[in-house]
Amino acid sequence: xxxxxxxxxxxxxxxxxxxxxxxxxxxxxxxxxxxxxxxxxxxxxxxxxxxxxxxxxxxxxxxxxxxxxxxxxxxxxxxxxxxxxxxxxxxxxxxxxxxxxxxxxxxxxxxxxxxxxxxxxxxxxxxxxxxxxxxxxxxxxxxxxxxxxxxxxxxxxxxxxxxxxxxxxxxxxxxxxxxxxxxxxxxxxxxxxxxxxxxxxxxxxxxxxxxxxxxxxxxxxxxxxxxxxxxxxxxxxxxxxxxxxxxxxxxxxxxxxxxxxxxxxxxxxxxxxxxxxxxxxxxxxxxxxxxxxxxxxxxxxxxxxxxxxxxxxxxxxxxxxxxxxxxxxxxxxxxxxxxxxxxxxxxxxxxxxxxxxxxxxxxxxxxxxxxxxxxxxxxxxxxxxxxxxxxxxxxxxxxxxxxxxxxxxxxxxxxxxxxxxxxxxxxxxxxxxxxxxxxxxxxxxxxxxxxxxxxxxxxxxxxxxxxxxxxxxxxxxxxxxxxxxxxxxxxxxxxxxxxx
Amino acid sequence: xxxxxxxxxxxxxxxxxxxxxxxxxxxxxxxxxxxxxxxxxxxxxxxxxxxxxxxxxxxxxxxxxxxxxxxxxxxxxxxxxxxxxxxxxxxxxxxxxxxxxxxxxxxxxxxxxxxxxxxxxxxxxxxxxxxxxxxxxxxxxxxxxxxxxxxxxxxxxxxxxxxxxxxxxxxxxxxxxxxxxxxxxxxxxxxxxxxxxxxxxxxxxxxxx
Numbered sequence: 001x002x003x004x005x006x007x008x009x010x011x012x013x014x015x016x017x018x019x020x021x022x023x024x025x026x027x028x029x030x031x032x033x034x035x036x037x038x039x040x041x042x043x044x045x046x047x048x049x050x051x052x053x054x055x056x057x058x059x060x061x062x063x064x065x066x067x068x069x070x071x072x073x074x075x076x077x078x079x080x081x082x083x084x085x086x087x088x089x090x091x092x093x094x095x096x097x098x099x100x101x102x103x104x105x106x107x108x109x110x111x112x113x114x115x116x117x118x119x120x121x122x123x124x125x126x127x128x129x130x131x132x133x134x135x136x137x138x139x140x141x142x143x144x145x146x147x148x149x150x151x152x153x154x155x156x157x158x159x160x161x162x163x164x165x166x167x168x169x170x171x172x173x174x175x176x177x178x179x180x181x182x183x184x185x186x187x188x189x190x191x192x193x194x195x196x197x198x199x200x201x202x203x204x205x206x207x208x209x210x211x212x213x214x215x216x217x218x219x220x221x222x223x224x225x226x227x228x229x230x231x232x233x234x235x236x237x238x239x240x241x242x243x244x245x246x247x248x249x250x251x252x253x254x255x256x257x258x259x260x261x262x263x264x265x266x267x268x269x270x271x272x273x274x275x276x277x278x279x280x281x282x283x284x285x286x287x288x289x290x291x292x293x294x295x296x297x298x299x300x301x302x303x304x305x306x307x308x309x310x311x312x313x314x315x316x317x318x319x320x321x322x323x324x325x326x327x328x329x330x331x332x333x334x335x336x337x338x339x340x341x342x343x344x345x346x347x348x349x350x351x352x353x354x355x356x357x358x359x360x361x362x363x364x365x366x367x368x369x370x371x372x373x374x375x376x377x378x379x380x381x382x383x384x385x386x387x388x389x390x391x392x393x394x395x396x397x398x399x400x401x402x403x404x405x406x407x408x409x410x411x412x413x414x415x416x417x418x419x420x421x422x423x424x425x426x427x428x429x430x431x432x433x434x435x436x437x438x439x440x441x442x443x444x445x446x447x448x449x450x451x452x453x454x455x456x457x458x459x460x461x462x463x464x465x466x467x468x469x470x471x472x473x474x475x476x477x478x479x480x481x482x483x484x485x486x487x488x489x490x491x492x493x494x495x496x497x498x499x500x
Numbered sequence: 501x502x503x504x505x506x507x508x509x510x511x512x513x514x515x516x517x518x519x520x521x522x523x524x525x526x527x528x529x530x531x532x533x534x535x536x537x538x539x540x541x542x543x544x545x546x547x548x549x550x551x552x553x554x555x556x557x558x559x560x561x562x563x564x565x566x567x568x569x570x571x572x573x574x575x576x577x578x579x580x581x582x583x584x585x586x587x588x589x590x591x592x593x594x595x596x597x598x599x600x601x602x603x604x605x606x607x608x609x610x611x612x613x614x615x616x617x618x619x620x621x622x623x624x625x626x627x628x629x630x631x632x633x634x635x636x637x638x639x640x641x642x643x644x645x646x647x648x649x650x651x652x653x654x655x656x657x658x659x660x661x662x663x664x665x666x667x668x669x670x671x672x673x674x675x676x677x678x679x680x681x682x683x684x685x686x687x688x689x690x691x692x693x694x695x696x697x698x699x700x701x702x703x704x705x706x707x708x709x
């Protein structure tokens with residue numbers, strides 16, 4: 001059963017009205033009834049006293065001349081008083097002088113004793129009232145009258161009162177229900193409608209609905225109009241927000257397009273520059289080789305040394321241009337998604353890098369990698385670059401250790417390449433993947449600073465992420481994960497990193 | 501219209517009060533006795549023996565005065581005294597004086613007076629004519645004429661002969677007859693209460709006239 005405080009407002013109003021009116025009615029009825037009863041008892045005693053006095057007065061001669069028969073005739077007049085059950089006259093010496101009974105066979109209790117100095121005593125008892133009155137003539141007692149009456153009249157009164165109260169109660173209940181319906185129309189229903197509107201607004205996120213107004217001027221009206229006003233404001237702000245959002249979106253799109261265009265321009269530029277630089281570079285390389293091969297005898301040691309420097313520079317530039325070209329190509333090529341066996345891809349990459357391990361002791365730890373959807377050509381470049389880096393930077397270790405494997409993080413397959421080489425300072429980790437950005441000097445570890453940048457481009461093109469962890473002289477680990485197709489990769493980076 | 505209670509009490513009186521107390525004592529009666537005990541004076545009367553015939557008649561003589569109205573000239577002239585006279589041989593003995601002295605306690609001066617001749621009855625309110633005056637009755641009543649004196653006697657046919665109130669015996673009970681015409685002739689008003697308890701009320705004129 002619902003508790004009262006959980007009742008709906010209309011029900012509460014009706015119930016409260018009913019409770020108030022019934023309480024008032026019951027209390028006032030009880031008051032009236034008590035007052036009536038009190039009055040009735042007073043009246044019945046007074047009437048009986050009067051009757052006793054009349055009997056006494058009319059029996060004076062009968063008493064004076066000892067004529068009980070006459071007194072009985074007087075008493076028999078009580079037949080007219082239907083509630084009087086019994087009456088007796090006693091002489092001052094205590095004799096029963098005359099008597100009257102409505103029902104002959106009934107017996108009655110002895111009269112209540114009268115206190116000295118008073119002329120009358122009455123007593124309510126067993127649904128009857130008994131009254132004893134002393135009749136005196138010139139201060140001398142001549143008789144005692146004992147009279148008993150039933151309280152049928154009082155019962156009638158009670159019965160009538162009950163009927164009247166029940167009737168009034170019923171009427172007031174009807175009136176209450178009618179008045180409650182007025183109150184409901186004016187107070188409860190607008191609030192109920194308001195609550196319903198609020199529910200709709202909240203559940204449907206529809207701020208265009210409005211609570212229906214009422215033709216009154218009170219707090220409820222204020223509540224409704226304020227609520228509607230609030231809705232209007234929310235709607236307005238929503239619209240403004242939407243507009244701002246749209247504008248922003250548009251701007252972002254615009255900027256992205258501009259950026260993409262710029263990027264494409266830049267890529268096209270660097271591609272064509274690198275491409276166009278290759279031919280003159282090849283000429284310089286070819287001619288300097290011819291010079292050193294065919295005219296070596298004519299050169300003095302100084303010229304031979306300079307020629308060697310030229311050839312070294314050409315080689316450097318050539319690898320730089322190649323790198324740039326490859327990187328530019330990553331941007332230009334479309335991904336060819338193929339289910340790829342990464343294990344054989346990795347084997348090929350290591351085989352390609354075998355010359356770089358010449359004369360070195362490398363401890364390889366290759367774990368099994370699960371097949372994946374990717375562009376195999378580009379993925380091989382990723383492995384080649386990362387492993388080449390690992391070989392390069394572990395060069396100073398007597399035994400280089402290179403681990404490649406796979407681990408699970410947040411339902412994502414993460415592939416890692418770890419070495420025990422020079423490592424890096426994590427404060428500069430954000431520079432690792434920048435083009436031409438290097439954390440080591442060229443005379444320590446050769447390189448042009450394009451490799452990791454290319455790797456990052458490839459991973460991002462696959463919708464994945466790459467990150468690195470390391471410490472100076474304690475090696476570095478590169479992690480990358482490819483997002484399953486269509487799935488955003490945001491958030492995986494940090495989780496994966498913190499898992500290390 | 502006698503109910504059991506009444507019958508009981510009649511039998512009680514017939515059988516003698518004292519002996520009956522034990523036989524007929526019912527709770528109600530006992531309570532009445534207790535009630536009456538509280539009444540003081542009346543309780544003492546309750547202890548008294550059954551009154552004699554002349555004690556009753558003496559009481560009645562006084563009681564008549566309560567239900568009879570005398571003309572204003574009489575009450576004015578005798579405002580300070582109320583005299584009950586006995587003409588002829590006094591049958592009451594001390595009873596009349598005893599009863600009247602009881603009544604005197606209620607503040608009213610009532611005296612009994614023995615008068616030798618009817619001529620002495622001018623100051624009397626009530627005149628009891630003794631049975632000894634039987635032969636002189638006609639003369640007595642003629643002498644009184646329309647004097648406002650309530651005449652009472654136990655002589656037979658007293659009311660027929662022009663007397664106003666006549667004691668009659670009804671078993672052990674003392675009752676009375678009334679001649680209303682005689683009383684009215686004398687300017688006396690008998691209350692209906694008195695007539696109610698009278699055995700017989702004559703309304704014809706006095707035979708003595």
